[in-house]
Amino acid sequence: MTSARLKRVEESATIRISNIANQMIKEGTDVINFSLGEPDFDTPKNICDAAVKAMYEGQTHYAPSAGIPELRTAIAEKLRTENKLDVRDTEVLVTPGAKQAIFEIMMGVLNDGDQAILFDPAWVTYDACIRFAGADTVWVPTNPEKGFIPEDFSEYINSKTRMIVVNTPGNPTGGVFSKKALKCISDLAIDHDLLVISDEIYEKIIYDKEHISLGSFEGMQDRTITVNGFSKAYAMTGWRLGYLAAPPEIFKLLLKIHSHSVSSATTFVQYGGLEALTGPQDKVKAMVERFKMRRDILINGLDNIGIKCKRPDGAFYAFADVSEYGTGSEVAEMLLREAHVAVTPGIAFGPSGKDFIRISYATSVDRISEALIRMEKVFE
Ligand SMILES: Cc1ncc(COP(=O)(O)O)c(C=O)c1O
Structure with missing residues (x-):
């Protein structure tokens, strides 16, 4: 059944x-x-107020599938200035949570029999989504003594490898990837023509270290899908609001899955997200x-x-x-x-x-x- x-x-x-x-x-x-x-x-109250105001002002109808234009613009602006990513509004897809973004990406780019690399340990949902998509997870061990950050993992890459998933700061270890570790990942991704998901949902929750976005490395722009959301940084888990930024060809594919499944993220919730990004921090x-x-x-x-x-x-x-x-x-x-x-x-x-x-x-x-x-x- x-x-x-x-x-x-x-x-x-x-x-x-x-x-x-x-x-x-x-x-x-x-x-x-x-x-x-x-x-x-x-x-934060200012975020709640913005969503409530939007609701009372009639923002209770379907939103454009990719997200309300104001929010897509604010996200693209944030990704350009804070994350040094070369992103246009039209490449931003607003999703009901980062989890949905990850699901859509896996379903959109993985085929039966493909392999996706996860750095072990990794957040539970990556493996589940890889399997949903018919692909297999290849676990690359990391060293607890070195903060669970991967080193050279070229031996785990083969002709079936399609994707690497990076999550920094990471769940479940709290590890933050160094610039050197990210450079190693970007070199391997470029050499082997692989896609990378960079899940940066914990970027703001970081102590005494600097967050670096993988998509900002030279040569990574066309092969990185950056995922982020509002749940962790703004304590908005129940609002279900996240986003991804993808190269244009991939964006088009993902929009198909998105519009035929969730339609869009909830309209007035997106106004809360707009206030989160543009209001006081x-x-x-x-x-x-x-x-x-x-x-x-x-x-x-x-x-x-x-x-x-x-x-x-x-x-x-x-x-x-x-x-x-x-x-x-x-x-x-x-x-x-x-x-x-x-x-x-x-x-x-x-x-x-x-x-x-x-x-x-x-x-x-x-x-x-x-x-x-x-x-x-x-x-x-
Ligand atoms: C690494 C990671 N990515 C994404 C998510 C999903 O966040 P959202 O609430 O935006 O779906 C979580 C939630 O626990 C997470 O730990």
Whole structure:
């Protein structure tokens, strides 16, 4: 009764764990949820106001499929000035979330039997979308000691390789790719004529490092599809608003999938996105400062307990090695059952995540401190 395509994809392990945690919460258990991939802050008021105003002004009808012109212009302008990308308004596609952008790209460019390279570990949805599209994932291991950043991976490229997916700052490790690592990726992509998805959704959540866009490297403009969105930087996960910028030929293809599936992102939500990009940015800065403080409390706490965890340079995730206590799945279950702390097993993000857990520190300092106390008891 179901398609072969669907059978190739498993349920997201990140959702599974948070469902169990939610059930426990419903039953009255005080669960500290470190498994969520969303900021715990409210969407800034100016953004809400802009969307509400648009709604009352009648922006409740279909929008142009690629997005409202004002937002596409603002996104292109942002990509040119902040990311040094040579992008025109007409190459920007506004999507209901970055996730939909990634889905459309995979469906639009991958064929049966193609291979796509993921740096292991990687966000769960890439592998799922690659499989939906009939292609296969090739996992390239990275070194935890070096911040999960890939080195030369030419041996993983063959005649079937079509695409590389780059995510910096990254989920689940919080790793930020250096200029050298990005140059290596861009050289290999050019040499082997590969497409690259550059998922930059965490670009603003970065500590003491500079975000560099892969599409800004020489020779990458025609082979990079840049993906970004509003969920993380502006705490807008529920609004479902993201975008991609693609070379014109690919853009045309993706617009076909987009217009025949979602039609467009929600019209008044796009006015909220316009305000997010063009309005004051002080809330973003304040949020990043709070994330940084939480990161330090968490990593220092894990260190005191004796759990190995590289200090992440971006996003709001820490990827901790728990091999001394069991596999990541065993430890995640133990923490949920005994400490009522929900984390995500690292295996959800690729084979090399087996001995790791992902801890999302998008929660208050009090809850992080409480979780550390509970975790210490379990690990003792
Ligand atoms: C790396 C990465 N890309 C994209 C997304 C999707 O974001 P959106 O809410 O815009 O669909 C997420 C969400 O967790 C993510 O972690």
